[in-house]
Amino acid sequence: MSRCPGPLKQTLPCTVTGCRALTEEIFSLACTWQGPPPRAGQFFLLKPQRSSVFLGRPLSVAHYTPPSDQSGLGQLTFSLAARGEGTWELAGLKSGDLLELTGPLGRSWSAVAPEPLEGPVALVGGGIGVVPCVALAAELPPGTFDFYGGFKSRPFGLETLPPKACIIATEDGSQGRRGRILDFLEPARYCRVYACGPEPLLKALAQRCAAQKVPCFISMERPMACGVGACLGCTVQTTGGNRRCCVDGPVFRAEEVLFYA
Numbered sequence: 001m002s003r004c005p006g007p008l009k010q011t012l013p014c015t016v017t018g019c020r021a022l023t024e025e026i027f028s029l030a031c032t033w034q035g036p037p038p039r040a041g042q043f044f045l046l047k048p049q050r051s052s053v054f055l056g057r058p059l060s061v062a063h064y065t066p067p068s069d070q071s072g073l074g075q076l077t078f079s080l081a082a083r084g085e086g087t088w089e090l091a092g093l094k095s096g097d098l099l100e101l102t103g104p105l106g107r108s109w110s111a112v113a114p115e116p117l118e119g120p121v122a123l124v125g126g127g128i129g130v131v132p133c134v135a136l137a138a139e140l141p142p143g144t145f146d147f148y149g150g151f152k153s154r155p156f157g158l159e160t161l162p163p164k165a166c167i168i169a170t171e172d173g174s175q176g177r178r179g180r181i182l183d184f185l186e187p188a189r190y191c192r193v194y195a196c197g198p199e200p201l202l203k204a205l206a207q208r209c210a211a212q213k214v215p216c217f218i219s220m221e222r223p224m225a226c227g228v229g230a231c232l233g234c235t236v237q238t239t240g241g242n243r244r245c246c247v248d249g250p251v252f253r254a255e256e257v258l259f260y261a
């Protein structure tokens with residue numbers, strides 16, 4: 001594994017095309033993009049052009065629409081949980097506001113877990129962790145996956161998924177099945193499992209997949225500063241030593257991750 005910083009990525013000015021609340025603290029933010037197309041599982045650093053914070057916030061791509069005309073402008077959509085000054089700034093943006101985007105960054109699902117697939121797969125998202133899983137669903141052939149979404153309460157971000165493929169669980173029982181999403185998943189039914197969410201969920205899922213010999217791929221979350229492998233502030237401990245979430249991940253094989261939780 002290379003320890004040198006990853007290649008410098010493009011930072012481009014972009015224009016916000018929409019920002020709306022999905023729940024009290026979850027927002028969908030859309031903007032123009034004329035750089036390289038991202039793959040599902042990659043992320044960008046986002047920073048409003050007028051900002052009181054120094055660093056961009058890392059957000060997974062929820063959806064990418066390529067350019068459809070000579071303008072060369074595609075559209076990126078992100079979902080974000082507003083939980084600090086930087087993310088509340090992003091949540092408050094309006095159409096026409098300017099943003100700086102750096103990316104696409106990190107290793108995609110397909111870079112870590114290449115196709116072909118030999119059977120159906122399970123996509124498992126917990127909370128805001130549904131975002132990279134929904135992006136992956138858009139890259140998979142219809143009918144080849146089941147989507148498991150776990151939420152504390154009201155679900156969000158699942159509009160683009162085929163309803164028949166969705167198993168939803170909420171801890172308060174307000175929608176879908178009452179309970180935790182792993183209560184309703186049997187990994188052995190699938191040839192591969194992909195997941196993103198809170199670390200205890202990922203750890204429990206990794207253990208079950210290992211016990212049932214089902215390959216499992218997870219997208220990890222860490223605080224990020226540079227996003228390009230230079231600051232070493234996003235360490236993920238693995239069986240192969242410390243790795244940088246921003247360039248060696250965020251997608252890892254579950255069996256190699258040493259979990260904190």
Ligand code: FES
Pocket residue numbers: 223224225226227228229230231232233234244245246247
């Ligand atoms: S090394 Fe700086 S954010 Fe990963």
